[in-house]
């Protein structure tokens with residue numbers, strides 16, 4: 122009998138940094154988040170090249186492969202635009218029925234979720250928190266603390282990102298700081 126050799130790359134995440142062959146790193150600056158924050162005056166006062174978050178991804182198969190899984194670690198920097206926390210762009214999946222796991226590694230934050238009926242809710246993220254994001258639910262993360270918020274994610278490789286709807290219409294509620302605590306408004 123012939124055995125097909127399966128090559129398992131050695132991957133690791135120490136200090137929330139994903140390492141290994143094939144890991145790619147991408148970054149998003151505040152300039153790339155234009156339009157997502159409510160307070161345009163506050164936004165225009167921040168440098169466009171300021172780093173908002175970095176994503177380490179391990180994408181072993183090309184997008185579109187059924188059954189494949191992707192893995193990523195996002196490091197979201199602390200900060201606010203007016204009373205709104207720094208946050209990720211946010212997206213639905215292109216393939217509506219594709220789900221995802223997020224889990225907290227370091228720092229404090231909130232996972233903001235919105236279903237197809239535009240109901241928005243949020244879950245607290247902290248080291249060890251685990252979040253199941255069902256298909257058809259848009260997701261975005263806000264850093265509500267004073268240090269880096271780091272979280273991991275695992276999602277189907279054929280999920281795809283649909284940014285358009287969130288870019289155009291946003292979420293139906295915003296996470297803002299009220300008297301020192303995060304509130305959905």
Ligand SMILES: O=P(O)(O)OC[C@H]1O[C@H](O)[C@H](O)[C@@H](O)[C@@H]1O
Nearest residue numbers: 176193194195209210211212274
């Ligand atoms: O894509 P964004 O909404 O900017 O979020 C940033 C990233 O967060 C996680 O790592 C997700 O698994 C990625 O798929 C996503 O790209």
Ligand SMILES: [Fe+2]
Nearest residue numbers: 212221260276
């Ligand atoms: Fe996603």
